[in-house]
Amino acid sequence: MKETLLNVKHLTLGVTERDGSVNKAVDDISFEVRKGEILGIVGESGCGKSLTVMTLMGLMKDDVFVMDGQILFGQDDLVRVTPERRRQINGNELSIIYQEPMTSLNPLIKIGRQVGEPLRLHRKDLSDAEIDRMVLELLTEVGIQNPGQIMKSYPHQLSGGMRQRVMIAMASICRPRILVADEPTTALDVTTQAHVLSLLKRVNEEFGTTILFISHDLGVINRICDRVLIMYAGKIVERGRTRDILNHPAHQYTKGLIRSIPTRDQKGKDLICIPGRVPSTMDPREPCPFAPRCGHTMEVCRQTFPECRELAKDHIVYCHMFD
Ligand SMILES: Nc1ncnc2c1ncn2[C@@H]1O[C@H](COP(=O)(O)OP(=O)(O)O)[C@@H](O)[C@H]1O
Ligand SMILES: [Mg+2]
Incomplete structure (x- = not known):
């Protein structure tokens, strides 16, 4: 078992x-x-x-x-x-994703910054550059085609499906x-x-x-x-x-x-x-x-x-x- x-x-x-x-x-x-x-x-x-x-x-x-x-x-x-x-x-x-990603994404913060936030909070040993690199890698892994550009976008610029991928990336970044x-x-x-x-x-x-x-x-x-x-x-x-x-x-x-x-x-x-x-x-x-x-x-x-x-x-x- x-x-x-x-x-x-x-x-x-x-x-x-x-x-x-x-x-x-x-x-x-x-x-x-x-x-x-x-x-x-x-x-x-x-x-x-x-x-x-x-x-x-x-x-x-x-x-x-x-x-x-x-x-x-x-x-x-x-x-x-x-x-x-x-x-x-x-x-x-432990992390959570919801039906509507907009309830947990901050509309005023760019995607790259938000996805990296859990690392900034829980992994003080990592530099900003290291975090950005990990975010880029993870966004690619969750099937986002142009991760560099998406990192610079705001949540409302993404489709519902893309936002859910971003949420999954953010919820997974610390490997819960x-x-x-x-x-x-x-x-x-x-x-x-x-x-x-x-x-x-x-x-x-x-x-x-x-x-x-x-x-x-x-x-x-x-x-x-x-x-x-x-x-x-x-x-x-x-x-x-x-x-x-x-x-x-x-x-x-x-x-x-x-x-x-x-x-x-x-x-x-x-x-x-x-x-x-x-x-x-x-x-x-x-x-x-x-x-x-x-x-x-x-x-x-x-x-x-x-x-x-x-x-x-x-x-x-x-x-x-x-x-
Ligand atoms: N904040 C709340 N205030 C009053 N009743 C609530 C609240 N949250 C949930 N409920 C009640 O608790 C029950 C379970 O809700 P919920 O867990 O949201 O259901 P589900 O997610 O299965 O659709 C519902 O009958 C709902 O009316
Ligand atoms: Mg419910």
């Missing part, structure tokens, strides 16, 4: 609402990230994917707080690190142990999306970077991830190797997600959807949050959240049908 790089244990996140009440947006999730893998987290919008990774990065908004749990990373518990230790970790050992990618291709057209996915795959293979890849689209997850966690309304409901999940899905929600992956001959036709709607995490929830949409709901589903069941090696599900 591969070495565990990051271990999330019983993480529960609360969001304080305007009226002062607390909504458990992520509810007792546990998973590990293994060295060298690309691990996917998939689930519909609002299920808690971004809150989970923002907590990992220590970048939660003021109204979000950790109610319980640990995120073990080397000697640190990322839930409890000091601000000083956090500054050493982010951009250096884990790169978190939160819906990195959602805002891109299909062709650019494919280029960015193969670039991330190369970063994984050539730099040996472990990647935590978030998407609402199981089709995208399938193209890049070794393993996947299926999330529904703040809970992990299934976990396994991507091919096992796709070939032998166990949870009714996973089955629905697979049916909703568009296939070639469905182009233009209506997509098959899972009936019902995603519960708002603010609604009172059933112990199994999928119970209202499941179609196989039993009495017990309305009484307790199921225990974890191991169906095969590395394939687990949380569903009372397997009790």
